[in-house]
Amino acid sequence: MAMVHPSSPISAPYYSQGLRARFNIDRIRLEQAQAAAISGQEYADIQYDVDETKYLARSAARLKSSNLPTSVPDGWPTSLSGPLVWDESSFPSETSYVYHLTPADKLEILAALSHFKSLGLTDPQKVSKDNFPLPNLSKVLRQICFDIYEGKGFHVVRGLDPDDYPIPDLTTIYLGISSYIAQRRGRQDQRGSMLIHVMQRGDEASSEFDNIYSSDKPFHTDTVTDCLCLFTQELASSGGRSVFASAWTVYNELAATRPDLIHTLAAPDWPFDTYGRDPAFYRRALMYFHDGKLITSFSRRLLVGHAPYNPRSRNIPGLTEAQAEALDAVHFIAKKHEIKPAMKRGDIRFVNNLGLLHRREAFENVQGTKPRHLVRIWLNNDEGFCWNLPRPLRLAWARVFEEEEKEEGGRGKYWDMAPLRHPITGRVLNTGGSCD
Numbered sequence: 345m346a347m348v349h350p351s352s353p354i355s356a357p358y359y360s361q362g363l364r365a366r367f368n369i370d371r372i373r374l375e376q377a378q379a380a381a382i383s384g385q386e387y388a389d390i391q392y393d394v395d396e397t398k399y400l401a402r403s404a405a406r407l408k409s410s411n412l413p414t415s416v417p418d419g420w421p422t423s424l425s426g427p428l429v430w431d432e433s434s435f436p437s438e439t440s441y442v443y444h445l446t447p448a449d450k451l452e453i454l455a456a457l458s459h460f461k462s463l464g465l466t467d468p469q470k471v472s473k474d475n476f477p478l479p480n481l482s483k484v485l486r487q488i489c490f491d492i493y494e495g496k497g498f499h500v501v502r503g504l505d506p507d508d509y510p511i512p513d514l515t516t517i518y519l520g521i522s523s524y525i526a527q528r529r530g531r532q533d534q535r536g537s538m539l540i541h542v543m544q545r546g547d548e549a550s551s552e553f554d555n556i557y558s559s560d561k562p563f564h565t566d567t568v569t570d571c572l573c574l575f576t577q578e579l580a581s582s583g584g585r586s587v588f589a590s591a592w593t594v595y596n597e598l599a600a601t602r603p604d605l606i607h608t609l610a611a612p613d614w615p616f617d618t619y620g621r622d623p624a625f626y627r628r629a630l631m632y633f634h635d636g637k638l639i640t641s642f643s644r645r646l647l648v649g650h651a652p653y654n655p656r657s658r659n660i661p662g663l664t665e666a667q668a669e670a671l672d673a674v675h676f677i678a679k680k681h682e683i684k685p686a687m688k689r690g691d692i693r694f695v696n697n698l699g700l701l702h703r704r705e706a707f708e709n710v711q712g713t714k715p716r717h718l719v720r721i722w723l724n725n726d727e728g729f730c731w732n733l734p735r736p737l738r739l740a741w742a743r744v745f746e747e748e749e750k751e752e753g754g755r756g757k758y759w760d761m762a763p764l765r766h767p768i769t770g771r772v773l774n775t776g777g778s779c780d
Contacts, residue, residue, distance in 0.1 A: 356534060358621040359739075360747050360754045367739045387662030390671070392650040394562045399672040406669055412604035420606065420633045422599055427495045428592040428699045431681035434496075438685060441496065443488065445503030449481045453517055460516060468515040469538065469759045472527060476520030485524035488694065492525060492571055493729040497696035498588055504690035506577050515539070515761045518575045518692055518719070525694050526571045526723035526730075530744035534621070536755035541763040542574070542718040558708075563589060563678040563701040567616075567643045568744040569722035570698050570730045576691040580716035584707030585687050589678035591640040591701050595631075597677050606631065608670040609640075612736065615661040616646045625660045628736040630671075635732040639698045640674075641740075647671065674701070698731055717763075 359369055389398070406412070416422055435441060445453075456476045463475055478485070488499045501521060506514055519529075532540045566572050574586065598606050609631035616626050630642040647663060648671075649656030656662065663671065678701050685693075695702060709715040724730060724745045733741060748754050 356621055358618045358623060358626070359743060362748060362754075363739065363742055366742070367735075369739075385661070385664070388665045388668035390648050390663055390668040392562070392644055392648055393559070394672055394675050396672075396676070399669065399676065402665060402669045403673070406665060413607050414603060416599050416603045416606050417610055417633075420599075420610070423596050424592045424638055426592070428497055428590055428696075429596060430496055430590050430683075431593055432683045435683060438500075441498060441685065442500045442502050443484060445481075445501065449484075450503065452478055452481050453521070456520055457513055457516060460520070466512070467759070468512060468519050468761065469529075469757070471516050471519045471523060473523050476516070476523065478520075478524065481521075482524050485521065489525045489725070489729060492694050492696050493725065493731070497590065497700045498685075499694050500685060501692040501694075502688055502690065504692070506690050511761050514577075515719075518573075519721070521692060522573045522694070522721060522723060525573070526725035526727075528724040528726050528745050530569060530722040530724060530741075531747070531755055531757065532720065532722055532744075534755065536757050538721075538757055538759050539761065540720040541760070542720050543715055543763060558584075558704075558706055560706045561704045562644050563675045563703045564644045565591075565641050565697050565701060566720075566722065567641055567646065568740045569724065570696070570741075571723040571725060572693075572695040572697045572702070573721040573723050574691075574693040574695070575719040575721075576687055576689055576693070576717075577719055578714045578717035579687060579689055580707035581710040581713055582708045583705050584716045585684050585705050586693060587682050587684050587703045587705055588695065589682040589701045591631075591674075591678075591699055592638055593681045594640075594674055594677045594701070595638050597680075598673065602673065605666075605670040605673050608666045609674070614642070614647060614667060615663075616643075617649065617657050617660060619654070619657060624657060628740075632734045632737070634734045637698070637731050639731065639734070639737065640701065641698070641737060642671075644671065678703075 357364075359367075363369065388402070456478055459477060460471060460475050465471075465475060473482070485501075488501070491497075491499050504514075504517065509517065529538055531538060595606070598609075610629050610633070612629045613627050614630055616628070618625055630640060632639040632641075645654060647667075682703075684705065707716055722744060724741065726745075
C-alpha cells in the first residue's frame, strides 16, 4: 500500500463498506449531512487558537438573550461527584499519580522481553499480556487500569531510560506495559498509523537553522480512544508538558453558571470535518451523559480547522455563535482547574480520554538538541473497563478499533517505530493530528 501523508486530503471513503452497512450510515447520517451543507447559514468567526477577547465579547452578547435554558438537559445531573471531579489542589504531590518502577520491576520487564523474543517474535505489534508476562508488575498495572477508568483518570509509569534499549526493544516494552491497561490498539489516521510520533509540526517551524517554538494548544480530547497512552522519548529544551483537566469538573461549573452551554455541547449537530473524504463531514454531539457517566469527545481542529496548515474544508458547515462560545468556554474553564504534571524521559502516561481533557503547553526546541518526541497509542479496553458508549461513539470506535483491512474501504496498519520523514524536506510525516 502506498504511503499517504496522514493529514493530507485524499479521495477515500471515511467509513468502510462494512461500517456503512452496520450503522446504516448512507441512509441516515449522510442525508442529514448533505441537507445541512446547503442550509446557507452564516457561521461564527472562530479559529483553532483560542482568542479570549472574542470569547468574552461573544459570551456577553449571548448573555443578553432572554431565551437561554436555565437548567441542564432533562435526565442530566445538576452536579457530578466522585474521583473524576478534581482540580490541581486535589493533588498536593505527584505520589498519587506517579508509579516509579523498582529495580525488580525492571528485571521483570527484561525477562518479559526475553520471553517475547524466545517465542520467535520480533514484531512489536504482536506483543500482548500473554507473551509479555509481568507476574508482579501486572498487579500494579491492574490497579493503574482501575484508576484510569474508575478513579481520577490519569497515571504515569516512570523509570524507563530510552537510552538503555534499541528502538525495537523499547517499542516492545512500552507496548507490553500498556497492554496491561488495554489490549486493543487503534488506527490513528486515514493511512492506518498505529504509532504516532508527536513531534515538530509544520506550524512549529520557521527554518531548520532556527530554534523551534510552539505556542500553547487548546484543550481537547483525542476523538477516538478511551485510553490515551503517551510514551515520552525526548523532552523539549523547555516547556512542552502535557496538561490535564477533568471534564467532570468543567461540567459542574457549566451546570452551576451556564447550563445553556451544556444543551449546546449535547446537541447532535456539531460538524466534524473529514478533510476531503466521503462524507465531507459528519455530525454528532461533543458531550454525552450515558449510562451514568459524562463523556466528552471532540477535536478542535476537526471543528474549526487549523489554518493555514489544516484549513477547514470548503462548502461544509462551520460553528454557530452558541457552539463557538461553548467550545471556548470548555477551554477557559478547564484552564482554571488544570494540572501540569512534571515530565521525564521514559514516562508512560495513561489518560482516560472519555473523562479528561488535555492540551500541550508552549515549548522550545533549541537548535542542536533532540526535539520533543512523544509516541502516541490509542488504546481500547474491551475487557470490561471501557465505559459504555452511546451509538455515535460506538460508530467512531468501530472505525478505529474494529475495521477490517480486507473489507472495501478498509485501511492498512502501519507500525512505524521511528518517525517517517519527507525525503526532501525532512519533515516528520506520521506526527498526526488529534484525530484523522
